[in-house]
Amino acid sequence: xxxxxxxxxxxxxxxxxxxxxxxxxxxxxxxxxxxxxxxxxxxxxxxxxxxxxxxxxxxxxxxxxxxxxxxxxxxxxxxxxxxxxxxxxxxxxxxxxxxxxxxxxxxxxxxxxxxxxxxxxxxxxxxxxxxxxxxxxxxxxxxxxxxxxxxxxxxx
Amino acid sequence: xxxxxxxxxxxxxxxxxxxxxxxxxxxxxxxxxxxxxxxxxxxxxxxxxxxxxxxxxxxxxxxxxxxxxxxxxxxxxxxxxxxxxxxxxxxxxxxxxxxxxxxxxxxxxxxxxxxxxxxxxxxxxxxxxxxxxxxxxxxxxxxxxxxxxxxxxxxxxxxxxxxxxxxxxxxxxxxxxxxxxxxxxxxxxxxxxxxxxxxxxxxxxxxxxxxxxxxxxxxxxxxxxxxxxxxxxxxxxxxxxxxxxxxxxxxxxxxxxxxxxxxxxxxxxxxxxxxxxxxxxxxxxxxxxxxxxxxxxxxxxxxxxxxxxxxxxxxxxxxxxxxxxxxxxxxxxxxxxxxxxxxxxxxxxxxxxxxxxxxxxxxxxxxxxxxxxxxxxxxxxxxxxxxxxxxxxxxxxxxxxxxxxxxxxxxxxxxxxxxxxxxxxxxxxxxxxxxxxxxxxxxxxxxxxxxxxxxxxxxxxxxxxxxxxxxxxxxxxxxxxxxxxxxxxxxxxxxxxxxxxxxxxxxxxxxxxxxxxxxxxxxxxxxxxxxxxxxxxxxxxxxxxxxxxxxxxxxxxxxxxxxxxxxxxxxxxxxxxxxxxxxxxxxxxxxxxxxxxxxxxxxxxxxxxxxxxxxxxxxxxxxxxxxxxxxxxxxxxxxxxxxxxxxxxxxxxxxxxxxxxxxxxxxxxxxxxxxxxxxxxxxxxxxxxxxxxxxxxxxxxxxxxxxxxxxxxxxxxxxxxxxxxxxxxxxxxxxxxxxxxxxxxxxxxxxxxxxxxxxxxxxxxxxxxxxxxxxxxxxxxxxxxxxxxxxxxxxxxxxxxxxxxxxxxx
Numbered sequence: 003x004x005x006x007x008x009x010x011x012x013x014x015x016x017x018x019x020x021x022x023x024x025x026x027x028x029x030x031x032x033x034x035x036x037x038x039x040x041x042x043x044x045x046x047x048x049x050x051x052x053x054x055x056x057x058x059x060x061x062x063x064x065x066x067x068x069x070x071x072x073x074x075x076x077x078x079x080x081x082x083x084x085x086x087x088x089x090x091x092x093x094x095x096x097x098x099x100x101x102x103x104x105x106x107x108x109x110x111x112x113x114x115x116x117x118x119x120x121x122x123x124x125x126x127x128x129x130x131x132x133x134x135x136x137x138x139x140x141x142x143x144x145x146x147x148x149x150x151x152x153x154x155x156x157x158x
Numbered sequence: 159x160x161x162x163x164x165x166x167x168x169x170x171x172x173x174x175x176x177x178x179x180x181x182x183x184x185x186x187x188x189x190x191x192x193x194x195x196x197x198x199x200x201x202x203x204x205x206x207x208x209x210x211x212x213x214x215x216x217x218x219x220x221x222x223x224x225x226x227x228x229x230x231x232x233x234x235x236x237x238x239x240x241x242x243x244x245x246x247x248x249x250x251x252x253x254x255x256x257x258x259x260x261x262x263x264x265x266x267x268x269x270x271x272x273x274x275x276x277x278x279x280x281x282x283x284x285x286x287x288x289x290x291x292x293x294x295x296x297x298x299x300x301x302x303x304x305x306x307x308x309x310x311x312x313x314x315x316x317x318x319x320x321x322x323x324x325x326x327x328x329x330x331x332x333x334x335x336x337x338x339x340x341x342x343x344x345x346x347x348x349x350x351x352x353x354x355x356x357x358x359x360x361x362x363x364x365x366x367x368x369x370x371x372x373x374x375x376x377x378x379x380x381x382x383x384x385x386x387x388x389x390x391x392x393x394x395x396x397x398x399x400x401x402x403x404x405x406x407x408x409x410x411x412x413x414x415x416x417x418x419x420x421x422x423x424x425x426x427x428x429x430x431x432x433x434x435x436x437x438x439x440x441x442x443x444x445x446x447x448x449x450x451x452x453x454x455x456x457x458x459x460x461x462x463x464x465x466x467x468x469x470x471x472x473x474x475x476x477x478x479x480x481x482x483x484x485x486x487x488x489x490x491x492x493x494x495x496x497x498x499x500x501x502x503x504x505x506x507x508x509x510x511x512x513x514x515x516x517x518x519x520x521x522x523x524x525x526x527x528x529x530x531x532x533x534x535x536x537x538x539x540x541x542x543x544x545x546x547x548x549x550x551x552x553x554x555x556x557x558x559x560x561x562x563x564x565x566x567x568x569x570x571x572x573x574x575x576x577x578x579x580x581x582x583x584x585x586x587x588x589x590x591x592x593x594x595x596x597x598x599x600x601x602x603x604x605x606x607x608x609x610x611x612x613x614x615x616x617x618x619x620x621x622x623x624x625x626x627x628x629x630x631x632x633x634x635x636x637x638x639x640x641x642x643x644x645x646x647x648x649x650x651x652x653x654x655x656x657x658x659x660x661x662x663x664x665x666x667x668x669x670x671x672x673x674x675x676x677x678x679x680x681x682x683x684x685x686x687x688x689x690x691x692x693x694x695x696x697x698x699x700x701x702x703x704x705x706x707x708x709x710x711x712x713x714x715x716x717x718x719x720x721x722x723x724x725x726x727x728x729x730x731x732x733x734x735x736x737x738x739x740x741x742x743x744x745x746x747x748x749x750x751x752x753x754x755x756x757x758x759x760x761x762x763x764x765x766x767x768x769x770x771x772x773x774x775x776x777x778x779x780x781x782x783x784x785x786x787x788x789x790x791x792x793x794x795x796x797x798x799x800x801x802x803x804x805x806x807x808x809x810x811x812x813x814x815x816x817x818x819x820x821x822x823x824x825x826x827x828x829x830x831x832x833x834x835x836x837x838x839x840x841x842x843x844x845x846x847x848x849x850x851x852x853x854x855x856x857x858x859x860x861x862x863x864x865x866x867x868x869x870x871x872x873x874x875x876x877x878x879x880x881x882x883x884x885x886x887x888x889x890x891x892x893x894x895x896x897x898x899x900x901x902x903x904x905x906x907x908x909x910x911x912x913x914x915x916x917x918x919x920x921x922x923x924x925x926x927x928x929x930x931x932x933x934x935x936x937x938x939x940x941x942x943x944x945x946x947x948x949x950x951x952x953x954x955x956x957x958x959x960x961x962x963x964x965x966x967x968x
Contacts, residue, residue: 080454122285
């Protein structure tokens with residue numbers, strides 16, 4: 003099972019956090035600090051896997067964002083790399099050439115996409131097309147439902 | 159009041175703030191506006207207000223005032239509001255918050271909503287933050303959804319069921335039939351969910367199962383093995399499927415999950431393992447390993463093969479795949495290869511030995527993670543036949559080793575050298591080499607161990623003392639090395655002065671040179687107090703071994719009679735006395751030490767636990783967590799005084815009481831046998847008796863037991879254990895303690911804060927007490943917890959702690 007997924011920039015600013023187990027706010031802050039320190043200290047061409055407490059940390063850098071995924075000890079690290087890559091592909095398809103700014107200004111969309119791909123610490127859907135279709139349908143449902151005002155703010 | 163800025167404008171405003179202070183100002187204004195908006199009735203802008211709050215929360219600012227708004231928005235009929243409301247619930251609420259209970263009803267309603275996207279929101283939120291109560295409440299609903307015809311909902315319901323089973327293990331039985339039938343689905347998402355659910359059901363904690371007298375479901379799901387094999391075959395053989403293809407592999411995520419489930423099912427079953435053999439061989443040979451994806455599937459296959467009862471041909475294939483991984487240019491692949499080889503180095507030792515060369519090469523890799531794995535694996539691969547070459551490589555590694563690995567490396571080398579040393583001389587050389595390279599990171603008992611080794615190698619005394627003398631001249635900063643060198647020079651100084659030695663080039667050493675060296679150590683600011691002690695005693699011992707400069711020794715010793723360091727002062731004064739009043743005894747007192755008997759048993763000092771040699775590799779973290787009991791200095795001092803008069807100072811005695819962290823081989827404080835002659839003086843912390851415990855509180859099914867352990871003269875470790883034998887779960891269990899005024903109290907964090915029903919788990923909390931004034935020890939404990947929604951509080955007074963006698967005195 004996956005324990006948490008963090009996205010942060012090269013300066014250590016958090017862009018997305020998804021926790022798959024209940025943790026107190028204080029713990030979360032501590033973990034975020036630890037992760038950013040650990041990952042940002044790594045050399046450019048080093049191994050993508052770390053051991054931290056009793057979890058395996060898999061991280062990958064995409065442009066200016068670090069994707070950091072923590073899994074339990076019996077998980078397959080190489081597959082975790084693929085999970086991160088799949089999420090990036092989904093974001094890319096949705097936003098069209100996604101960059102960090104997209105995720106900053108549309109963070110709630112990033113969460114909605116994540117919630118269609120992963121759930122309860124496990125992969126929910128293995129087909130890219132299915133995830134994309136679900137997101138599009140949900141967005142349309144939201145559009146039908148809302149007034150003009152939303153269209154401007156949330157889809158801007 | 160300034161109008162609230164739309165979400166993206168707010169984000170822009172925050173980002174353009176140039177200082178932290180400015181940013182805080184913008185955010186405070188925004189939060190104030192949001193709070194005001196929340197208080198108003200539905201104004202159409204609710205969801206984007208909440209979205210703004212969530213952004214602010216992500217930046218790290220407090221957002222708890224949004225919790226009730228989330229609850230309200232989830233109940234709204236509008237999809238847009240529900241969506242953001244549920245997102246807010248997942249971010250701001252967790253099962254520990256009270257507000258989370260309020261959304262149970264909304265979730266229940268939404269689970270039967272007509273629109274599947276609304277249902278999916280509810281399922282997602284339940285799987286993310288559903289508490290045990292919510293899970294129990296909604297489990298039948300989830301089971302119903304598992305049997306619906308909508309595959310979109312089915313796959314989500316499956317993962318929701320996984321969460322439920324994780325939270326409330328005994329609900330697993332409810333989902334068994336549905337899980338079984340889901341395996342015949344065609345939809346990959348549903349299949350994946352079904353495989354994960356079955357895996358979870360099979361992995362349920364056996365302890366919990368026993369308590370509820372439930373059956374382990376592995377035997378039930380063994381019947382699914384043929385189906386799983388069929389599905390896998392379909393994935394491997396079938397043609398290109400664009401929907402699930404990843405670089406030529408068809409749905410690698412599903413393949414890996416199926417392989418993992420097969421691993422669990424085949425672990426203890428011969429027949430299941432047989433059924434999978436062909437499939438595993440097929441996957442292992444046919445999977446394309448040029449991309450990470452392929453390697454991920456191969457990796458999982460290898461792990462499965464090595465874990466089930468596979469035939470030997472398949473095992474060889476698996477280890478060969480790992481060998482190929484080791485040669486891969488990708489660091490990640492090499493890392494996981496070594497991790498896997500570490501798991502099987504015990505069972506398939508020879509197979510792993512074949513790859514020793516590559517593994518040793520990985521020691522030189524730049525990457526810290528790879529280095530660590532290579533070190534662990536190399537240490538596991540050392541054997542009698544390759545000891546010389548392996549230690550050579552490891553010593554090379556030690557010189558360029560990153561600091562966090564040094565301690566592990568040194569202790570590993572020592573263990574290996576101890577086990578397989580081809581000759582004593584080699585052994586001594588190796589230890590000396592380690593001490594010169596990484597003397598600062600070796601364990602405390604290295605010094606007594608080395609001294610023991612040297613005394614037992616009587617033919618090498620000459621060689622050893624020459625080597626150590628030379629090492630001393632070059633560098634006096636490595637304390638362990640200096641200590642051993644001083645001791646040796648003291649003992650075997652006469653051999654050093656004789657000058658001839660077969661094994662090293664002869665060098666003329668005069669008495670003055672030797673005394674100069676020892677004096678340098680004595681006066682250097684780099685020397686620790688213990689080291690100076692060694693040096694002073696060595697100087698003293700030389701008084702019987704040299705002829706000309708006895709006066710010099712006398713003067714050195716008398717100078718230290720007024721040293722600030724009490725230890726040195728005491729020694730110097732005693733030695734002075736030896737010169738003046740007991741000169742006739744001096745030769746006898748300072749003669750050569752006899753061979754010290756080393757106590758090899760694990761429980762030498764009466765300590766409760768010791769790690770074995772094989773576990774040392776993986777025990778680095780345990781090493782850091784282990785708290786050494788405070789050293790008993792007093793008895794040690796007494797015995798030291800007695801020893802001094804009887805038969806030569808034994809300096810190692812000073813070191814060992816303090817060195818309680820994971821000793822590899824415990825040496826009783828050197829001279830232990832001499833102590834036995836004196837009549838059983840205990841130089842080390844008193845024997846540990848099993849801690850007596852007493853039940854101090856029992857009410858409503860909640861039991862609290864207390865056990866004490868005397869750590870030292872005034873400190874006491876009290877362990878509180880709580881169990882819940884009632885029918886309902888307890889959450890928020892906290893203990894508070896009060897003690898009499900002069901006693902100091904330190905409470906460690908409890909092991910958990912909830913107590914599941916029927917004693918499924920127990921809670922322990924360690925309390926450290928310090929009672930320097932030796933007052934009568936009493937303790938008042940307040941217990942508070944929540945059960946079935948209502949809070950309970952109770953207080954109990956403990957007048958006498960068990961194991962301390964009626965008066966509570968130590």
